[in-house]
Amino acid sequence: MTSTAVEHETLSTAQAINRALRDAMAEDPTVLVLGEDVGPLGGVFRVTDGLTAEFGEDRCFDTPLAEAGIAGFATGLAMNGMRPVIEMQFDAFAYPAFEQVVSHIAKMRNRTRGRVELPLVIRIPYAGGIGGVEHHCDSSESYFAHTPGLHVVAPSNPSDAYSLLREAIASPDPVVFLEPKKLYWAKGEVALGRGREPGIGKAVVRRPGTDATLIAYGPAVPVALEAAEEAARGGRSLQVVDLRSIVPFDDGVVCAAVESTGRAVVIAEAVGFASVAAEIAARVSERCFHSLSAPVRRVTGFDIPYPPPKLEHFQLPSVDRILDAVDDLQWEDA
């Protein structure tokens, strides 16, 4: 995309997503928004606020309370000319739809040799840090990222939330769109319009640095940036890579970054075992083997169910925990 005059607005992540839905619906009459409470209420996070009023009940509507039904119904809509955007009210409430997502949405294109495409977006308010009770704070990306046929995207700021969602809706492939709940209220400058670079599948270096590379996505990115800031005060220069898209995975940017510093910490809120963070650590360890001065460290959620509100701070990757991991990277001068 060449640089043209681009409209900008300062929006929270929730507003940016709402705006992306509105703009996509206005542009393409086949875009439908559906799910539990997404109609008149505007969703429990108000992300779909005003869409029913603006586009009518046929375009943004409440469904019966059944996640497999929503995902399966959307599959049919997408098979027949629509571009449904469905909302799973909270991460763990997407699990009843697992069969539909994994065996149908992910596989329809492949099963039919590309004849049936499913341009469908599954929006999931995602991850923790908001003091939610059980089942309201799961990080479910690894389940989806492990399933071929799905794109899995996790923005870390309002601008990416807007542009990645615009692209997800326009994509012929099904996209699991993970919305970090704790960033819903974070504001930022958003470039409006479709086709903003970088697109889905591209990671970016959010902060340059020379001593070690922090690799993060979604809600972990702001924490990584904070850690880098803090480290800088202590004289250590940390680079921060924001994946943006888990699938497709950007090996190029990630490996180049790690090779440039020779040290890496992977940060993710999800349980660590058999996770996306494990994948990143394994890939980086394999591909950058000879550039690595220290083992790749992971700072992830522990291998426990997401804690209740009063204990969640123990589970979340924190600046201190990230800096501890950095300190661990076998610095010869330490």
Added chain:
Amino acid sequence: MTSTAVEHETLSTAQAINRALRDAMAEDPTVLVLGEDVGPLGGVFRVTDGLTAEFGEDRCFDTPLAEAGIAGFATGLAMNGMRPVIEMQFDAFAYPAFEQVVSHIAKMRNRTRGRVELPLVIRIPYAGGIGGVEHHCDSSESYFAHTPGLHVVAPSNPSDAYSLLREAIASPDPVVFLEPKKLYWAKGEVALGRGREPGIGKAVVRRPGTDATLIAYGPAVPVALEAAEEAARGGRSLQVVDLRSIVPFDDGVVCAAVESTGRAVVIAEAVGFASVAAEIAARVSERCFHSLSAPVRRVTGFDIPYPPPKLEHFQLPSVDRILDAVDDLQWEDA
């Protein structure tokens, strides 16, 4: 367990599992076997053959056709004094039960501060290599292994199938018991009785070797052993580790093995991305960093839906593919 006189029998994996169920049911009247077609038919693989006849309809019985229902019903049985062993007819048909497995079975103990234990086994005929059509050959271990609260076990031979299942049934924790379908008909010597060592959570070195370590579990183990045999003919000595249990994971045996050779290949049938194999590669790369002479390689399923019967050989880790990976381990003398 000290060595006492142990009864042995030569059984296929399917027979060994059947025998484990029978012995457990005979010993403990609270053990129940339930699922689709497990009653008079004896299951589509005949694993539950004869149990209804021997123990009656109350102990081994068919349920309505609903996997979430089966898992949820078994949860209730386990909450109320029973030890249910449920069968999911094929791997992909466990997905409708995902919510029950992930949000309830895995979390009940934790949610109730240990007050409600769920001694429950989820048997899943698992993985490919049998020419099955779509949805009949998935390798779903990564979904379960990523979920805290579940034990995940995958035997590679009849003897482990028997002893691990006996232990799984006796365990106070829920166990996902993955039965490699292609090994159902493989025969071997089985030591009967409960409490055989090594138990759940213990990996074993199946074959000693000095040049590199192959790490595998379930259906990949026989292939790894074959590869080691083949490599030996070419003069290379490969060690083979059989995990047996994915969760709990045996860091001790795995790391000691890799450190002893300095090279490792992880082998698994499942899709590689964000998988158990990724976890193993990441762990080994981190923990054995200074012992490694080459990056840890993975031989896994590609990141594609499981292929139709006529193409599945492209997806399955083969002896050749393993040996290619071994050849890649940067041998100085090459």
Added chain:
Amino acid sequence: MKSDVDRMLPSLEPVMLLDPDGRPTAAGKASLPAGEELLRGLAGMVAARRFNEQAYVLVRQGRLAVYPSSHGQEACQVAAAQVLADDDWLFPTYRDTAAVVARGVDPVEALGLLKGDWHSGYDPYERRVAPLTTPLATQLPHAVGVAHAARLRGESTVVMAICGDGATSEGDFHEALNFAAVFRAPVVFFIQNNQYAISVPLARQSIAPSLAHKGVGYGIPGEQVDGNDLAALLTVLSGAVERARAGQGPQLVEARTYRIQAHTNADDATRYRTDDEVTEWVAKDPLVRLETYLRAEGILDDARAAAFAEAAEEIARRTRDGLNRDVEPNPDDLFRFVYSRPTSQLVDQLAVVHDEMSRDALSREEDRR
């Protein structure tokens, strides 16, 4: 066949024994629960209403993470608990803390989940109350399993499994009812139809003649009852419990009621319903209805009413005191209950937390010096 089907279809109108003005209906005139039962129910409702108010104050004060109100549904929740014997089981949803308290669970423990210091505050075995369940309808198959296990042992346990109108749309509702029917499990499925699933009105959830009409599709008798009429609820639910206990299998009861407050403190109900609608239902208040009747009949006097209010106040006090006590959260708990024995990985991970904490403490100490 025809008579079988008829037996399973609900009455055309919800069973009502006391009308909204507290006067016995024709059916009520024919038979009402004993005065003592009704008094017990009233006491429970008074306590529930007060408990609910207290919880609302606590959530505003930040002592609860979230609170789903039971205001307006007290008759349903109290009746569901009251009809059970000690050996029976109750399976509540997140909204049913009032039922849980009515069942005898300590009110502070009943609020454990919503307080945010643990997922389930009480020991489910102590009063035979399953943990509050949030994922909708998922507790229903558990209820069937618990009932079936009891039946296999020859016990006479009945299980009361509660869900909302919205939850009936979930697949787990369907699977649970069918399992119960096929295994003749002694379960009473009790739908509190409060007209909304968060913002979604019943008409967008189902166009069935009633939710109770779902029963016949499983071979289960269905019944509708006025959910603001404690007398009717006690009659219908205890009938269902006793038939289940007698081996006649599961039943489906739909209570028509209304959620007077917003879905939770975080919800804004003005976005999806009118004040008029709420006002209309406030007029059908289950407490007022029963109290009016009991006073008219001379069953309730001022002294007794004052005693109920005082007992309710005592529960509120206990709740308040308990929730205002801060418990230092202990991270060990996060690792202790995942498995019967922690894996080596969990041991290592807890050590990380301990290490962080001791370094933190050290640096706090250094700061102080």
Added chain:
Amino acid sequence: MKSDVDRMLPSLEPVMLLDPDGRPTAAGKASLPAGEELLRGLAGMVAARRFNEQAYVLVRQGRLAVYPSSHGQEACQVAAAQVLADDDWLFPTYRDTAAVVARGVDPVEALGLLKGDWHSGYDPYERRVAPLTTPLATQLPHAVGVAHAARLRGESTVVMAICGDGATSEGDFHEALNFAAVFRAPVVFFIQNNQYAISVPLARQSIAPSLAHKGVGYGIPGEQVDGNDLAALLTVLSGAVERARAGQGPQLVEARTYRIQAHTNADDATRYRTDDEVTEWVAKDPLVRLETYLRAEGILDDARAAAFAEAAEEIARRTRDGLNRDVEPNPDDLFRFVYSRPTSQLVDQLAVVHDEMSRDALSREEDRR
């Protein structure tokens, strides 16, 4: 209300227009489909029976990976296809290849999944037939979505969604029916109740008066029909299709039929049912019944019957020839359709396969030298 409920409840006995001996019942005497429709149906059933036989031979010869038989269910499968217009959609299960072929899909392509060279052999858009679906009941919500999308565009498409008796126990069945009801989606849910889910008899699956009684719980009319009576099936299904097309919403039709052969070639039906039971159902053969009637009425003569047999033979021949042709499996296909554009990871992984293949070819060449 009462009349609404009555309208939704099925007749007590399945609708039958021709009795097992091919004689019109009272209802059949009142009205039967036109002779040409019945002849078309018979032709379809003769073809289906022959196709099924051929598939059985092919599976024994190893040309098919697996084959779920439709023997005995031809009337259901042919009628389901026959009542649809070109713009309608058919959503079949794994067992419904005969319906798929009756809808006009090439028989070789219809067997693609079962042959094992790809998951779906045909282009679903060509004849508006969804891919054969194996995970039970999961295609039903898809069918509702397809119907709703058409309705949003003002098209008059109707969707015929098939499932088995066993599949009605799945949560997706429930959710799909409810969605269809709430959105008034033009879907005919057609249950082929063949009495078994693999080995599990209907009585262990459901104790409802009939599966059609599930309709009322969603506000959907339910009907039962004799599944071996093509005339009744055409009448009931085309009525349902036309009502759906007219905007009256979804309907539920249960056909009582029987799976004469084992579940698939891999199954051993003697383990769970008696020969007597099978014999009893063989006597109700849908082909014989219709042929008897048509001959008795002089609608069918030998020439026409021979033409049907010849057309069926032609389908069998095409099926045989097509399946006996070996297609070299191409691994590129495995990577090409996962996404609209392969990820860089898939490009790398395919390169691995290509590299292996070229090295294999090389070493084979070396061996030859």
